[in-house]
Amino acid sequence: MHDFDLDSLWQYILESFNKSLSQASFKAWFESADPVQYTDQTLIVNVPTVLHRDYWTQKLSGQITDMIKNAGGPTITVLAKLPEDPNPLAESDPVDDKLNSKKDTTNNVDATTVDFTRGSQLNERYTFDTFVVGKGNQFAHAAALGVAEEPGNFYNPLFFYGGVGLGKTHLMHAIGHHMLQNNPNAKVKYVTSETFANDFINSIQKKRQEEFRREYRNVDLLLVDDIQFFADKLGTQEEFFHTFNTLYDEKKQIVLSADRLPNEIKNLQERLVSRFKWGLSVDITPPDFETRIAILRNKAEAEHVTIPDDTLSYIAGQIDSNIRELEGALMRVEAFSSMTKTPISVNLASEALKNLKINNKANALTIPIIQDFVSKYYHVSVADLKGKKRTKSIVRPRQVAMYLSRELTGSSLPKIGSEFGGKDHSTVIHAHEKISKALPNDSDLQREINELRAELKH
């Protein structure tokens, strides 16, 4: 036990933690780590992100020290660093091996007759085990896992932001499941911001505010999804502010998500914005090609469907941002295969996905290209399309350009808004609705849209 070298020490650590940690945790914290040096009873480990470093420093380093000591080994110091950080052995800082004490608080509220959402509301499918970790989400995944293991102690609140269908909801549920696994008595609650708002309004109408507060303020983990929809709901924001404060003061974990950063959410009270910044905000970015293939493969395996590698690559090549659409494409291919009783192949996939606006051409079609075509077609400048002028000769082309961007590119509403001079997503929704509603009765508009689609080859 006393004669460790780097390899045998690391091997020993891996074996021990492989036994004690869940597969997802072991993968996230240990498989991504790289032991680089063991000198004078100090072990240096390279880890991939700042978040991994924080987690190692706060939790794992101390655990490893204790574990080796308890097994009769030397008292070693474990230092985690990023590959680009200088090797700390030269400075030899004593490591802070304080272990955070785990909370084991149970608050069961009677399920009396009330009209708001009860229970944890977690989707069984959304666990860490079914979440594929890749470039765009590694940081968010590590943050989620850290918070799930150290609720209230690691980062509070944890705030996920990013585009549509990239796994924010999945990670939030995974935190809930993980926490319940560690502590089956924990009270976990997942809601969307809309559910929170509806519950709150119901509680006022039914004069059950006390019960509402008991339901929301007595949890160990509160997960609120899509809080961009709090915008403009001032009463709900006020209530949420107090919910937040109560939970935060009691060191209960809060996890939030939105399609953008808190300070970019219109009409969100400043005091909420500043509280949301107390913890950690992490973005989730679209998965790279390899991750998309891995997600498809996992999904196919889960459904016991065999799909050849070239077909997986083909599907992954068709959709490059939204994972929900990626899953949709896979389901379409599977359904097409079973309907036509034909085995799954690249040809079949291309046939099945032909009618979706997600083929390569659609991917190549970008918002700037649409703006360019529309500006030439209506003889207005791109700057005007992106600008704020409200004259009729500009408003209509702008709405058409937004409509086509929404219809043909698969970009998210915030993304389209930002490409049109930083407009809010509600402006894009409004433009899209306006054109959609006008189309059936306006033959000029129909012709214009058809001609533009033809020019854009869609």
Ligand SMILES: Nc1ncnc2c1ncn2[C@@H]1O[C@H](COP(=O)(O)OP(=O)(O)OP(=O)(O)O)[C@@H](O)[C@H]1O
């Ligand atoms: N890394 C991943 N591995 C496996 N499945 C994933 C991953 N990321 C997302 N998914 C799946 O993609 C789908 C969409 O994800 P999710 O609902 O979590 O997205 P979201 O970011 O919350 O989107 P929205 O903004 O629309 O709420 C889900 O079925 C989810 O399970």
